[in-house]
Amino acid sequence: MSKRERKKEIPAFCIEFGKRIRALRLENDLSIAEIAFKAGIDAQNLRKYELGKQEMKISMMKRIADAFGITTSELLSFDK
Numbered sequence: 001m002s003k004r005e006r007k008k009e010i011p012a013f014c015i016e017f018g019k020r021i022r023a024l025r026l027e028n029d030l031s032i033a034e035i036a037f038k039a040g041i042d043a044q045n046l047r048k049y050e051l052g053k054q055e056m057k058i059s060m061m062k063r064i065a066d067a068f069g070i071t072t073s074e075l076l077s078f079d080k
Protein backbone atom coordinates (compact mmCIF):
# COMPACT_ATOMS: atom_id res chain seq x y z
CA MET A 1 0.00 0.00 0.00
CA SER A 2 1.42 3.39 -0.98
CA LYS A 3 1.62 6.45 1.28
CA ARG A 4 -1.15 8.07 -0.74
CA GLU A 5 -3.45 5.07 -0.19
CA ARG A 6 -2.69 5.07 3.53
CA LYS A 7 -3.45 8.75 3.85
CA LYS A 8 -6.37 9.26 6.19
CA GLU A 9 -9.52 10.46 4.46
CA ILE A 10 -10.86 13.70 5.90
CA PRO A 11 -14.60 13.69 6.76
CA ALA A 12 -16.93 15.92 4.71
CA PHE A 13 -17.71 17.84 7.91
CA CYS A 14 -14.15 19.20 7.91
CA ILE A 15 -14.64 20.67 4.45
CA GLU A 16 -17.88 22.40 5.47
CA PHE A 17 -16.36 23.56 8.74
CA GLY A 18 -13.41 25.01 6.84
CA LYS A 19 -15.80 26.95 4.63
CA ARG A 20 -17.45 28.32 7.78
CA ILE A 21 -14.11 29.53 9.16
CA ARG A 22 -13.22 31.18 5.85
CA ALA A 23 -16.64 32.85 5.57
CA LEU A 24 -16.34 34.26 9.09
CA ARG A 25 -12.83 35.47 8.39
CA LEU A 26 -13.88 37.24 5.20
CA GLU A 27 -17.02 38.70 6.82
CA ASN A 28 -14.78 40.21 9.48
CA ASP A 29 -12.22 41.37 6.88
CA LEU A 30 -9.41 39.47 8.59
CA SER A 31 -6.41 37.68 7.12
CA ILE A 32 -5.44 34.13 7.91
CA ALA A 33 -2.41 35.50 9.75
CA GLU A 34 -4.58 37.75 11.95
CA ILE A 35 -6.95 34.96 13.02
CA ALA A 36 -4.08 32.51 13.46
CA PHE A 37 -2.28 35.02 15.69
CA LYS A 38 -5.41 35.65 17.78
CA ALA A 39 -5.97 31.89 18.11
CA GLY A 40 -2.31 31.24 18.90
CA ILE A 41 -1.85 28.79 16.04
CA ASP A 42 0.28 28.57 12.93
CA ALA A 43 -1.20 30.29 9.86
CA GLN A 44 -0.38 27.23 7.71
CA ASN A 45 -2.49 25.03 9.98
CA LEU A 46 -5.37 27.49 9.85
CA ARG A 47 -5.16 27.42 6.05
CA LYS A 48 -5.35 23.62 6.13
CA TYR A 49 -8.44 23.84 8.33
CA GLU A 50 -10.05 26.32 5.92
CA LEU A 51 -9.35 24.04 2.98
CA GLY A 52 -10.75 21.04 4.83
CA LYS A 53 -7.43 19.24 4.59
CA GLN A 54 -6.89 18.76 8.30
CA GLU A 55 -9.09 17.67 11.17
CA MET A 56 -8.99 19.66 14.38
CA LYS A 57 -9.47 18.98 18.04
CA ILE A 58 -12.29 20.53 20.02
CA SER A 59 -9.77 22.64 21.93
CA MET A 60 -8.65 24.15 18.62
CA MET A 61 -12.27 24.94 17.70
CA LYS A 62 -12.54 26.81 21.00
CA ARG A 63 -9.40 28.83 20.27
CA ILE A 64 -10.65 29.75 16.79
CA ALA A 65 -14.08 30.72 18.13
CA ASP A 66 -12.41 32.90 20.77
CA ALA A 67 -10.32 34.55 18.04
CA PHE A 68 -13.54 35.53 16.28
CA GLY A 69 -15.14 36.64 19.55
CA ILE A 70 -17.94 34.07 19.27
CA THR A 71 -18.92 30.89 21.09
CA THR A 72 -17.98 27.44 19.84
CA SER A 73 -21.68 26.84 19.27
CA GLU A 74 -21.85 29.88 16.99
CA LEU A 75 -18.75 28.70 15.15
CA LEU A 76 -20.40 25.34 14.54
CA SER A 77 -23.66 26.90 13.31
CA PHE A 78 -23.62 26.43 9.57
CA ASP A 79 -25.82 24.87 6.92
CA LYS A 80 -24.95 21.42 5.76
